Amino acid sequence: MVNRRMSPDRLNTTFAALADPTRRAIIARLASGEASVTELAEPFEMSLPAISKHLKVLQRAGLIARGREAQWRPCRLAAGPLKEVADWVEHYRRFWEESFDRLDEYLRELQRKEKKRVHKK
């Protein structure tokens, strides 16, 4: 199960599902609690079939789960694939930390030069 979840195919499906602003907005909405399809459709001014299509993509990627307990089958966020994205991107943390360190150093250097210039006047 864990192996299947961590396969490259799984990451492909997850990243493809996240490459859409409506689907990311649905995820953001579900972060504050489960919701029905009708509730999810409200803020988007989209038809129910259009929202259902997005939900199917999210469900196939394992990013959301549908309840079975009620007739309205509420959607809720599923955490697994998001953790996989976090684990994947974590490998590259040193790259952005290094580049921000370099920017920081550059700005400090500019400040030093500016101070020198002001003192000389």
Place this chain on the structure above:
Amino acid sequence: MVNRRMSPDRLNTTFAALADPTRRAIIARLASGEASVTELAEPFEMSLPAISKHLKVLQRAGLIARGREAQWRPCRLAAGPLKEVADWVEHYRRFWEESFDRLDEYLRELQRKEKKRVHKK
């Protein structure tokens, strides 16, 4: 600049670029240092035009930059969009941490029951 980078469009392009195993492998390769297109093509058994196509997608997403200093124009990893992915997914950390906590608790509960069962024998 920062606003443009953080726009939803930018995240769409980044996630779409990451939804391919060859492109993620190119990123992993570039994490260990810059490389020419020929060097990048080697491990993939792909034609140079096929690799170039993937590089263009990565470049449009701002995930890689091409050097201008040499004729072979080495590719290197650019950190910005990866940091945006990390920032985006970080919002949902509590979801996977909570679900792993629940799994942990469930397993402990099973262990307690198992011990009781064994003691009764």
